[in-house]
Amino acid sequence: MSASTTPASDLQTLDAAAVNARLPSFTADELEALIRRANKEYWDHHAPTLPDTLYDQLVERLKRVRPDAAVLDEMGPQSAEAPAMDAEEALQLAPEQRFGAAVRHQRPMLSLEKCYNETDLQSWAGKFSGDILVMPKMDGVACSLRYDKKGKLVMAATRGSGTEGEDITMNALEVKDIPRTVASDGVELEVRGELYMKLSDFAKFKGDFANPRNLTAGSIKQKERKNTRNAHLSFFAYDIIGPEFDSERDKFELLKKLGLGGIDHEFVDRAGLQASYDRWARNRPELDYEIDGVVYRTGSVKEQRRLGLTGHHPRYAIAYKFQGDSGVTDLLDILWSVSRTGVITPVALLEPVELSGARIGRASLHNLNIFESLGLTHNCRVEVTRRGGVIPNVERVVESGPASRPFDLPTQCPACGGPIERRKKRDGENLWCAEPKKCVQARLGELEHFAKVVDLQGFGPKVIGAAVDAELLSTPADYYRLRAVDLQELERLGEKSAQNLIDQIEAHRELPLAVFLQALGIEHLGKQNALLLAGEFRTLERIRELTQADLTAVRGIKDAIADAIVHGLAARAELIDALLEFVTVLPGEAAPAPVEGAALSGKSFVFTGTLEAFTREVAQARVQALGGEVPSGVTKALSFLVVGAGRGAKSSKQKKAEELIAAGAPLKILSEEEFLAMVGSLE
Numbered sequence: 001m002s003a004s005t006t007p008a009s010d011l012q013t014l015d016a017a018a019v020n021a022r023l024p025s026f027t028a029d030e031l032e033a034l035i036r037r038a039n040k041e042y043w044d045h046h047a048p049t050l051p052d053t054l055y056d057q058l059v060e061r062l063k064r065v066r067p068d069a070a071v072l073d074e075m076g077p078q079s080a081e082a083p084a085m086d087a088e089e090a091l092q093l094a095p096e097q098r099f100g101a102a103v104r105h106q107r108p109m110l111s112l113e114k115c116y117n118e119t120d121l122q123s124w125a126g127k128f129s130g131d132i133l134v135m136p137k138m139d140g141v142a143c144s145l146r147y148d149k150k151g152k153l154v155m156a157a158t159r160g161s162g163t164e165g166e167d168i169t170m171n172a173l174e175v176k177d178i179p180r181t182v183a184s185d186g187v188e189l190e191v192r193g194e195l196y197m198k199l200s201d202f203a204k205f206k207g208d209f210a211n212p213r214n215l216t217a218g219s220i221k222q223k224e225r226k227n228t229r230n231a232h233l234s235f236f237a238y239d240i241i242g243p244e245f246d247s248e249r250d251k252f253e254l255l256k257k258l259g260l261g262g263i264d265h266e267f268v269d270r271a272g273l274q275a276s277y278d279r280w281a282r283n284r285p286e287l288d289y290e291i292d293g294v295v296y297r298t299g300s301v302k303e304q305r306r307l308g309l310t311g312h313h314p315r316y317a318i319a320y321k322f323q324g325d326s327g328v329t330d331l332l333d334i335l336w337s338v339s340r341t342g343v344i345t346p347v348a349l350l351e352p353v354e355l356s357g358a359r360i361g362r363a364s365l366h367n368l369n370i371f372e373s374l375g376l377t378h379n380c381r382v383e384v385t386r387r388g389g390v391i392p393n394v395e396r397v398v399e400s401g402p403a404s405r406p407f408d409l410p411t412q413c414p415a416c417g418g419p420i421e422r423r424k425k426r427d428g429e430n431l432w433c434a435e436p437k438k439c440v441q442a443r444l445g446e447l448e449h450f451a452k453v454v455d456l457q458g459f460g461p462k463v464i465g466a467a468v469d470a471e472l473l474s475t476p477a478d479y480y481r482l483r484a485v486d487l488q489e490l491e492r493l494g495e496k497s498a499q500n501l502i503d504q505i506e507a508h509r510e511l512p513l514a515v516f517l518q519a520l521g522i523e524h525l526g527k528q529n530a531l532l533l534a535g536e537f538r539t540l541e542r543i544r545e546l547t548q549a550d551l552t553a554v555r556g557i558k559d560a561i562a563d564a565i566v567h568g569l570a571a572r573a574e575l576i577d578a579l580l581e582f583v584t585v586l587p588g589e590a591a592p593a594p595v596e597g598a599a600l601s602g603k604s605f606v607f608t609g610t611l612e613a614f615t616r617e618v619a620q621a622r623v624q625a626l627g628g629e630v631p632s633g634v635t636k637a638l639s640f641l642v643v644g645a646g647r648g649a650k651s652s653k654q655k656k657a658e659e660l661i662a663a664g665a666p667l668k669i670l671s672e673e674e675f676l677a678m679v680g681s682l683e
């Protein structure tokens with residue numbers, strides 16, 4: 001045994017997150033022990049602690065490293081107390097007398113083979129000919145119903161270990177989908193199907209049970225009389241044994257005739273296999289019951305006989321299981337997230353989708369190999385799962401976007417604009433920023449600078465640092481991609497603060513040209529020069545085309561500065577384009593008078609309430625263009641508080657200004673109209 005082996009007692013207590021984290025390192029013995037423990041929790045106690053998808057991964061791993069492990073063939077509860085009765089023996093007793101007793105099945109109720117991708121599904125389907133039955137894999141409790149020659153329901157039993165189940169006849173008689181008598185035509189029938197609870201019914205009992213499956217399993221075995229919950233159970237039949245059949249079509253026709261034909265099913269050829277899975281995956285959120293995959297069965301009974309059974313499952317059926325909770329949603333964009341160490345990871349930005357109780361809006365695509373193999377296109381629809389019930393994962397494209405336009409790889413580091421390299425590591429190829437140390441400092445600085453200049457309140461160094469580490473922010477354009485759901489994930493940030501941050505971003509989707517230029521963080525393009533350029537050239541398009549000579553022609557701009565600005569704008573081309581997807585840049589104002597001795601120099605303005613004539617940014621830009629100051633708060637040094645004409649309660653700024661005036665401060669309160677008259681007369 002290797003030195004890393006976990007003590008057996010630990011394996012009994014590891015929680016789901018720990019099992020998930022250590023999945024790759026478990027030995028075969030450890031996998032066996034974990035599966036035995038999970039089986040017990042699931043089958044004997046109806047209280048699993050590992051999500052089914054994680055359990056399935058344990059099974060898949062064990063199958064690979066120890067395919068003949070005995071536990072792989074074990075099913076159902078392993079602790080049968082009393083010896084099982086033959087079905088015939090049991091039938092001598094009244095349902096009340098045999099309720100809960102172990103009964104031997106006439107034919108074993110086997111499990112299903114599982115697969116998780118189209119390749120494995122097709123390789124299964126390649127082994128026979130003819131059409132294929134497709135139906136949902138119900139996440140409930142398997143049940144066998146026995147009808148006698150007269151068509152009377154005489155016994156219902158759970159699957160149990162596959163050879164022996166538990167008698168539940170008394171309770172099955174209360175399930176409304178299970179007919180007490182059928183027109184059996186003088187033939188003994190066994191109907192197999194799934195007991196389950198509809199989600200709309202489960203809503204009434206939700207408080208006490210984690211999921212409808214556990215509730216179903218507990219409920220159907222309850223001994224007390226008048227167990228009202230059983231009346232809320234439902235049943236779908238998926239198989240029938242008795243008369244000779246040629247095909248699954250015949251079976252389903254008979255089930256329908258007997259009043260047991262409820263399950264939604266279809267017949268497809270090999271080419272239609274994946275599409276039928278896709279349909280179920282897509283419709284899953286709208287169903288009134290839980291499914292955990294799609295079951296396929298060979299349509300021809302002759303082919304079924306040829307294929308036969310293993311001790312564990314029939315070879316003529318397979319379950320294509322969803323990995324994690326799965327959903328289909330729109331891919332909105334690809335972000336290239338740069339880590340502190342310089343790895344550039346593609347991240348899928350998704351239309352948020354609810355998966356196992358959480359709203360998922362992003363999923364890492366891990367590396368270039370995965371990114372490229374997915375074949376994502378602009379506005380395509382993708383299947384998203386939570387691997388191990390936890391980590392969001394894009395499984396594949398379900399429908400490609402309207403123009404099937406692929407995503408381009410970045411050509412420079414999206415964070416620092418520096419050179420990038422494609423490097424191969426053990427877990428795949430990635431793009432890397434060539435200078436990560438410089439990059440991370442530059443990035444934090446750039447993000448903080450942008451937030452400050454644009455006045456995104458609440459985005460201080462702490463929040464920005466956390467958002468960078470959570471891969472939410474790499475470039476200033478990412479501010480506009482943030483959603484409250486993303487931010488709530490950050491430590492200690494509640495729903496309300498997250499929403500406040502989003503509101504700030506929403507309020508800054510229109511930026512005056514000078515603010516936009518200054519926010520880019522280009523050397524020598526500070527407030528003064530930004531105002532100068534905005535006044536002189538008016539539009540961003542114009543400014544992006546400027547040559548060094550155009551710039552030096554502007555009063556006050558020296559050669560070296562012109563050079564830095566021209567190069568800075570070119571280096572920021574990608575960022576500017578990205579920002580323009582979200583931001584409207586308001587044209588610059590008429591060239592201001594020289595800053596010294598300007599009309600409003602020495603005067604300061606604070607704005608409060610909603611301005612009707614223009615946004616607060618534009619008002620501030622006007623003041624600055626005229627040489628005035630725009631401090632952030634009301635103090636006794638302030639010259640004017642401008643109150644917007646939009647309606648609203650008196651702001652705290654206004655109250656404070658009134659107090660200061662009462663105490664003798666020279667400060668004046670202006671209406672929006674008075675302010676407009678003042679700046680209008682000065683231009």
Ligand SMILES: NC(=O)c1ccc[n+]([C@@H]2O[C@H](COP(=O)([O-])OP(=O)(O)OC[C@H]3O[C@@H](n4cnc5c(N)ncnc54)[C@H](O)[C@@H]3O)[C@@H](O)[C@H]2O)c1
Binds near residue numbers: 049056111136295
């Ligand atoms: N979370 C845990 O700790 C834990 C532990 C043990 C087992 N499990 C779960 O239990 C299951 C494993 O048990 P299994 O071997 O019975 O496999 P299975 O439940 O995946 O497949 C076989 C069963 O599928 C059901 N089924 C639903 N719809 C069907 C359809 N249309 N046609 C045929 N069968 C259909 C039947 O009840 C059948 O018995 C897995 O889902 C696994 O995740 C979970």
Ligand SMILES: [Zn+2]
Binds near residue numbers: 414416434
């Ligand atoms: Zn970089």
